[in-house]
Amino acid sequence: MEETVRKPVQKRAILKKEKIIQAGFDLICQKGYYHTNTREIADKAGVSTGIIYQYFKDKHDIFMEGLSIYGEEIFFPILKIDFSNLSFDSFENILRQFILEDIQDHKLSKIAHEEITAMIHSDSDVANYFYQKELEVTEELRQIFLSHHFSDDDLFEKIHVMLSFIDSLCHEIIYHQHENMNYDKMTDIVVKAIIGLFPGIKKKNITSI
Amino acid sequence: MEETVRKPVQKRAILKKEKIIQAGFDLICQKGYYHTNTREIADKAGVSTGIIYQYFKDKHDIFMEGLSIYGEEIFFPILKIDFSNLSFDSFENILRQFILEDIQDHKLSKIAHEEITAMIHSDSDVANYFYQKELEVTEELRQIFLSHHFSDDDLFEKIHVMLSFIDSLCHEIIYHQHENMNYDKMTDIVVKAIIGLFPGIKKKNITSI
Amino acid sequence: MEETVRKPVQKRAILKKEKIIQAGFDLICQKGYYHTNTREIADKAGVSTGIIYQYFKDKHDIFMEGLSIYGEEIFFPILKIDFSNLSFDSFENILRQFILEDIQDHKLSKIAHEEITAMIHSDSDVANYFYQKELEVTEELRQIFLSHHFSDDDLFEKIHVMLSFIDSLCHEIIYHQHENMNYDKMTDIVVKAIIGLFPGIKKKNITSI
Amino acid sequence: MEETVRKPVQKRAILKKEKIIQAGFDLICQKGYYHTNTREIADKAGVSTGIIYQYFKDKHDIFMEGLSIYGEEIFFPILKIDFSNLSFDSFENILRQFILEDIQDHKLSKIAHEEITAMIHSDSDVANYFYQKELEVTEELRQIFLSHHFSDDDLFEKIHVMLSFIDSLCHEIIYHQHENMNYDKMTDIVVKAIIGLFPGIKKKNITSI
DNA sequence: TATGAATGAGTCTTCATTCAT
DNA sequence: AATGAATGAAGACTCATTCAT
Numbered sequence: 010m011e012e013t014v015r016k017p018v019q020k021r022a023i024l025k026k027e028k029i030i031q032a033g034f035d036l037i038c039q040k041g042y043y044h045t046n047t048r049e050i051a052d053k054a055g056v057s058t059g060i061i062y063q064y065f066k067d068k069h070d071i072f073m074e075g076l077s078i079y080g081e082e083i084f085f086p087i088l089k090i091d092f093s094n095l096s097f098d099s100f101e102n103i104l105r106q107f108i109l110e111d112i113q114d115h116k117l118s119k120i121a122h123e124e125i126t127a128m129i130h131s132d133s134d135v136a137n138y139f140y141q142k143e144l145e146v147t148e149e150l151r152q153i154f155l156s157h158h159f160s161d162d163d164l165f166e167k168i169h170v171m172l173s174f175i176d177s178l179c180h181e182i183i184y185h186q187h188e189n190m191n192y193d194k195m196t197d198i199v200v201k202a203i204i205g206l207f208p209g210i211k212k213k214n215i216t217s218i
Numbered sequence: 219m220e221e222t223v224r225k226p227v228q229k230r231a232i233l234k235k236e237k238i239i240q241a242g243f244d245l246i247c248q249k250g251y252y253h254t255n256t257r258e259i260a261d262k263a264g265v266s267t268g269i270i271y272q273y274f275k276d277k278h279d280i281f282m283e284g285l286s287i288y289g290e291e292i293f294f295p296i297l298k299i300d301f302s303n304l305s306f307d308s309f310e311n312i313l314r315q316f317i318l319e320d321i322q323d324h325k326l327s328k329i330a331h332e333e334i335t336a337m338i339h340s341d342s343d344v345a346n347y348f349y350q351k352e353l354e355v356t357e358e359l360r361q362i363f364l365s366h367h368f369s370d371d372d373l374f375e376k377i378h379v380m381l382s383f384i385d386s387l388c389h390e391i392i393y394h395q396h397e398n399m400n401y402d403k404m405t406d407i408v409v410k411a412i413i414g415l416f417p418g419i420k421k422k423n424i425t426s427i
Numbered sequence: 428m429e430e431t432v433r434k435p436v437q438k439r440a441i442l443k444k445e446k447i448i449q450a451g452f453d454l455i456c457q458k459g460y461y462h463t464n465t466r467e468i469a470d471k472a473g474v475s476t477g478i479i480y481q482y483f484k485d486k487h488d489i490f491m492e493g494l495s496i497y498g499e500e501i502f503f504p505i506l507k508i509d510f511s512n513l514s515f516d517s518f519e520n521i522l523r524q525f526i527l528e529d530i531q532d533h534k535l536s537k538i539a540h541e542e543i544t545a546m547i548h549s550d551s552d553v554a555n556y557f558y559q560k561e562l563e564v565t566e567e568l569r570q571i572f573l574s575h576h577f578s579d580d581d582l583f584e585k586i587h588v589m590l591s592f593i594d595s596l597c598h599e600i601i602y603h604q605h606e607n608m609n610y611d612k613m614t615d616i617v618v619k620a621i622i623g624l625f626p627g628i629k630k631k632n633i634t635s636i
Numbered sequence: 637m638e639e640t641v642r643k644p645v646q647k648r649a650i651l652k653k654e655k656i657i658q659a660g661f662d663l664i665c666q667k668g669y670y671h672t673n674t675r676e677i678a679d680k681a682g683v684s685t686g687i688i689y690q691y692f693k694d695k696h697d698i699f700m701e702g703l704s705i706y707g708e709e710i711f712f713p714i715l716k717i718d719f720s721n722l723s724f725d726s727f728e729n730i731l732r733q734f735i736l737e738d739i740q741d742h743k744l745s746k747i748a749h750e751e752i753t754a755m756i757h758s759d760s761d762v763a764n765y766f767y768q769k770e771l772e773v774t775e776e777l778r779q780i781f782l783s784h785h786f787s788d789d790d791l792f793e794k795i796h797v798m799l800s801f802i803d804s805l806c807h808e809i810i811y812h813q814h815e816n817m818n819y820d821k822m823t824d825i826v827v828k829a830i831i832g833l834f835p836g837i838k839k840k841n842i843t844s845i
Numbered sequence: 846t847a848t849g850a851a852t853g854a855g856t857c858t859t860c861a862t863t864c865a866t
Numbered sequence: 867a868a869t870g871a872a873t874g875a876a877g878a879c880t881c882a883t884t885c886a887t
Contacts, residue, residue: 015867022867041340043252046860048640057869062862123339131250131336140394166404170411173386181382185349195375202379202411222466222880224849228887231850256878266852271879433846440846459758461670464881475848477884486882541757549668549754558812584822588829591804599800603767613793620797620829640859642870646866649871674857684873689858851885857878864872 014066026064028054033068034075038121042072042128069134076125076138083121084139085146086114087172095157100207104200108175115183123184147172159207167206174203223275235273237263242277243284247330251281251337278343285334285347292330293348294355295323296381304366309416313409317384324392332393356381368416376415383408432484444482446472451486452493456539460490460546487552494543494556501539502557503564504532505590513575518625522618526593533601541602565590577625585624592621641693653691655681660695661702665748669699669755696761703752703765710748711766712773713741714799722784727834731827735802742810750811774799786834794833801826 017023032054036045047068051058065071081088090107115122128135147169154164178199182192226232241263245254256277260267274280290297299316324331337344356378363373387408391401435441450472454463465486469476483489499506508525533540546553565587572582596617600610644650659681663672674695678685692698708715717734742749755762774796781791805826809819 017867019867025867047862048860051870058861059863059870060868063867068861127336127338127340129336130332130339136393140396143394144396144398163400163403163407165398166400167407169390169399170387170404170407173390174383174411177382177386178379181378184345185352187349187353189353189374190378191372191375194372195379198372198376198379198415202383202414205411205414206407226850228848228850230887234850255876267878268853268880269851271881272850277878435846437846443847465883466881469849476882477849478847480883481846545754545756545758547754548750548757554811558814561812562814562816581818581821581825583816584818585825587808587817588805588822588825591808592801592829595800595804596797599796602763603770605767605771607771607792608796609790609793612790613797616790616794616797616833620801620832623829623832624825644871646869646871648866652871673855685857686859686874687872690871695857848887849885850887852881852883854881856880859877860873860875862873864870866869866871 014070015063017064025054025056025060029056029061029064030071030075030078033071034079037072037075038118038124041124042068042132069132072128073134073138076135080125080138080142083114083118084125085142086111087175088146088149092153092157095153101200101204104203105196108179108196108200111175111179112182115179119183143169143172171203171206174199222271223279224272226273234263234265234269238265238270238273239280239284239287242280243288246281246284247327247333250333251277251341278341281337282343282347285344289334289347289351292323292327292334294351295320296384297355297358301362301366304362310409310413313412314405317388317405317409320384320388321391324388328392331389335389352378352381380412380415383412432488433481435482443472443474443478447474447479447482448489448493448496451489452497455490455493456536456542459542460486460550487550490546491552491556494553498543498556498560501532501536501543503560504529505593506564506567510571510575513571519618519622522621523614526597526614526618529593529597530600533597537601544598561587561590589621589624592617640689641697642690644691652681652683652687656683656688656691657698657702657705660698661706664699664702665745665751668751669695669759696759699755700761700765703762707752707765707769710741710745710752712769713738714802715773715776719780719784722780728827728831731830732823735806735823735827738802738806739809742806746810749807753807770796770799781834798830798833801830 017026029050033045033050036049036053047061048058050068050071051061061071065074087107090103092103095103125135129139130136147165150168150172151164154168155161178196181195186192226235238259242254242259245258245262254277256267256270259277259280260270270280274283296316299312301312304312334344338348339345356374359377359381360373363377364370387405390404395401435444447468451463451468454467454471465479466476468486468489469479479489483492505525508521510521513521543553547557548554565583568586568590569582572586573579596614599613604610644653656677660672660677663676663680672695674685674688677695677698678688688698692701714734717730719730722730752762756766757763774792777795777799778791781795782788805823808822813819
């Protein structure tokens with residue numbers, strides 16, 4: 010076999026590749042992988058269908074490259090939080106603030122979130138990407154929490170659990186709006202549960218009083 | 219247009235319809251909706267492709283009927299739990315027991331779980347089914363919890379949160395096996411968090427002493 | 428080959444056959460031959476699909492039998508005209524009266540007319556039926572006209588032409604309604620042309636004065 | 637949905653599109669719309685089935701494009717007549733000449749005529765095409781007749797009637813050949829009737845003498 | 846006679862990918 | 867490097883007709 014996928018070296022070519030990724034990722038996020046075809050992608054990117062296969066192995070490849078570029082921003086907004094003044098007192102506020110923002114983010118790219126989440130569960134490449142990413146993010150947060158004097162006991166696991174709790178909550182709020190459900194209360198419940206995961210903060214702060 | 223879908227009346231035909239549902243649901247669960255074609259379903263069910271469209275509107279319809287039959291068992295095993303001796307002391311055990319069993323269930327139909335979960339996020343009919351089902355299950359559990367003297371404060375929301383916590387945990391354990399993660403600890407963390415959602419039990423029991 | 432189509436002898440069976448013909452002919456007239464399937468016919472007739480092939484060779488056969496029953500009434504309403512007082516003075520009135528009625532008939536079964544006309548041009552069996560029928564009707568009218576002292580010169584041809592003129596006119600009026608076209612004037616023109624076909628009437632009457 | 641039909645830009649592609657139209661129109665005209673399938677069209681055009689849907693919305697679209705190209709020539713040969721020396725004396729000759737030629741034309745594309753006529757009566761797009769075309773042709777002829785001093789009284793209607801008379805006659809002669817019918821006489825009858833529609837010619841010419 | 850279940854070839858259409866230019 | 871034309875296998879779905887009961 011020959012290597013048929015080339016790396017573009019010229020500036021224009023690089024821009025073209027990026028346009029294809031953007032177009033492809035966008036469309037797949039909006040309409041779903043199986044409802045997006047390469048011609049649409051080419052059209053939206055303003056290129057010919059043929060050229061796509063110079064830069065990408067196949068349709069799937071386009072999506073994966075898009076994911077590697079945009080995935081973090083869409084799915085791990087927590088990385089953008091300013092944790093510089095994380096403390097016992099501020100934790101709940103930061104948490105609530107983040108949840109609010111996360112929900113806003115979700116709302117903006119509601120469909121994209123769902124389509125990608127679907128792929129996480131049906132496409133092993135996508136699953137692996139998120140699996141890996143989650144671990145990285147968890148570790149990153151762990152370092153931050155550690156540096157703010159959170160107890161190291163099972164911290165990795167706790168943060169992971171925290172992330173999944175937040176995810177569940179946001180998803181619930183965005184997609185399952187039901188009149189009989191009080192989402193403010195639900196948020197309170199989850200926030201409380203998350204805070205409960207880190208009794209270390211309290212202790213430390215209590216003892217420091 | 220005419221109504222083209224018919225209900226089979228003969229015994230053998232009813233069995234055949236069930237076979238189609240089974241075959242279709244099975245295949246879609248194993249290979250995914252888009253990777254399963256009608257001919258495969260027909261072959262596996264031992265029928266001709268034509269007969270499928272006498273009993274079902276389309277491929278999607280087969281899956282939905284399968285979901286309505288098997289969905290509950292696969293996705294809401296909690297309904298099978300014997301809550302007759304639910305109490306402050308027993309709650310944690312019941313919970314842990316259930317989690318273990320749930321994980322076993324998940325393992326048995328690992329791929330099915332993933333494929334269906336994918337569809338929840340990409341197919342609105344499937345989403346609606348689960349959305350509705352979740353509310354029903356939540357309410358059912360709420361009644362049970364109430365009858366066992368759990369506090370009614372935000373009970374609906376709390377149970378819903380509990381369910382999503384359990385789901386997250388099980389999913390995590392089944393699909394994200396990672397060497398650096400201690401899943402026993404994670405289970406402990408989540409169980410504790412869930413118990414923490416229901417302080418009423420403790421109080422009640424404590425005060426009743 | 429065996430003879431597989433049976434003639435029903437029992438009363439109930441005859442009624443059943445008639446119901447099938449009625450249902451089939453109706454549906455085909457309303458939706459077109461290719462957009463009507465045997466199951467619909469069976470459903471509308473209140474019988475099973477299987478029984479159809481006891482009474483008819485195939486779908487086409489149903490239509491042809493329907494045509495032989497209902498065709499005359501739909502397509503040759505001129506046969507119902509009372510020509511008893513046909514004469515020079517009455518001819519135009521009878522003609523105009525008939526045209527008005529024909530248009531009403533057309534309007535009632537507008538779609539049927541079109542669908543069958545389509546088949547006349549695409550199905551040789553249907554074409555032959557009408558070909559034959561037209562000749563019969565022409566001859567029948569010729570006898571009537573003769574008995575009312577119309578000149579025998581080319582009478583067969585003239586009546587045939589008359590019939591086709593009437594047909595064209597009615598079709599025009601029913602289906603081609605156009606704002607720039609004055610259909611009353613068009614009717615006058617055609618009526619005049621038809622009367623002009625039979626100068627014999629005038630002469631006879633003129634000389635008899 | 638996206639616009640999926642494209643215009644070919646390359647020369648060869650344009651030729652190919654034309655080939656598809658030709659093949660499709662031909663086949664449909666010979667075998668009927670419902671007895672022509674896309675594979676046959678592709679085969680006859682020497683292309684793959686896929687390419688068809690790059691240039692056409694569907695099978696129907698192919699036929700409509702064919703109709704817009706060939707329809708006029710097949711169904712309105714009257715447009716090719718040289719009316720430059722139209723006058724009282726020449727009218728009958730021109731008419732007879734045209735009828736002869738029209739019959740020849742009909743004979744050449746006998747089946748096509750019938751199949752398309754069938755579609756006029758069963759396909760509303762085709763019906764509309766002819767409806768519109770007829771009005772245009774009628775108007776065009778009206779202008780010509782006017783410029784040759786025909787009386788303007790109901791001229792539009794008269795020409796329309798004339799066209800339908802000619803149509804009926806030709807159709808009759810081509811498809812209904814019957815031994816007991818004298819078609820020469822029938823032609824005479826119709827020609828006379830048509831001439832009778834335009835008494836203005838005579839008068840004008842007579843008075844101008 | 847009658848049912849309605851069953852067949853399976855046939856239809857239109859789509860689309861990722863390759864090819865000629 | 868780029869175009870867009872071309873491929874053709876594969877897909878969902880239909881339906882006249884036959885078959886088992």
